[in-house]
Amino acid sequence: MSTFTVVNTYTHSVTFVADKMLLSLKEIIRCSGLSPERLADDWKILQRGISAWLNSRDLETVTLEVYYPKTNALVGRWDFDICYGSSGDGSMWVNTDDIKYHIRKAGQWPSNCDYRILVGAKPGRPDVAGWSGTTYRSTEGFIRQSLGTTIDGNGLKSGTAYWRTCK
Numbered sequence: 001m002s003t004f005t006v007v008n009t010y011t012h013s014v015t016f017v018a019d020k021m022l023l024s025l026k027e028i029i030r031c032s033g034l035s036p037e038r039l040a041d042d043w044k045i046l047q048r049g050i051s052a053w054l055n056s057r058d059l060e061t062v063t064l065e066v067y068y069p070k071t072n073a074l075v076g077r078w079d080f081d082i083c084y085g086s087s088g089d090g091s092m093w094v095n096t097d098d099i100k101y102h103i104r105k106a107g108q109w110p111s112n113c114d115y116r117i118l119v120g121a122k123p124g125r126p127d128v129a130g131w132s133g134t135t136y137r138s139t140e141g142f143i144r145q146s147l148g149t150t151i152d153g154n155g156l157k158s159g160t161a162y163w164r165t166c167k
Contacts, residue, residue, distance in 0.1 A: 013092070013153035014054045018047055020094040020151045021080050021158060025064055025117065028078055031100065033108035034066070034115060045130035046117055054156065057084050058125035062158075063118045065137055066109050074137040075113050076106065077163040079144075084156060095150045099160060102147055106162055141166055 022043065029036045039046070053059035062080040067073060118134060142163040151158040 009154055010156070011055070013156040014051055016092050017082075017151055017153040017156050017158060018051045018054055020153075021050065021062055022046060024080070024094070024096065024099055024150070024160070025062075025078070027096065027099065028064060028103055029115060031103045032066070032076075032106070033111055034113060038115075039117070042117070049119065049128040049131045052128050053119065053121050053125055054082065056126055058122040059119060060122065061120035063120070063136065064115060065118060066113050066115045067137060068110075068112070069114045072137070074139065074142065074163075075109050077137075077139065077142070079161045079163075080151070081159045081161070082157070083149075083159065090154055092153050093151075095147075098147055099150055102145070102162055106164055139163055 022039075026036045026039055029039055050059060050062060059082050061082065064078040065074065066076040068075060118136060119131075143166055144161050144163050146159065146161040148159060149157050150160040
């Protein structure tokens, strides 16, 4: 009789990528001059939805929108774009230094701003408790700056970009 162990590496990749995206969002919020308190309050709901849609391969983008609550106008935005099926070398990493560099480059947001986390997911995705439909704010007048891949979970990757105003 022989014994063997099976490791579901994709499950580990989903957990790693979801956790690193949420931690990166926390750093972006905190280092940009806003309070991460609401993110912390919503952590379980965010993690449940992001993990479920990564696992079903329906998640396309996780977005942080920062806006003025009085005018509803977009102030800034960060996108985490998901790439499935790329071959990995078995390593898992996150490039927090690159994210922090671009946070400093983008500058702090006014303290009277608010934020929300949105996801773009494929039609027909499974429903997740605590999530509902919404629309993105317009990015007119903004330019998207790509950082490239900042999170790699053994082939399940996230490219990161932020939006800055055209000047």
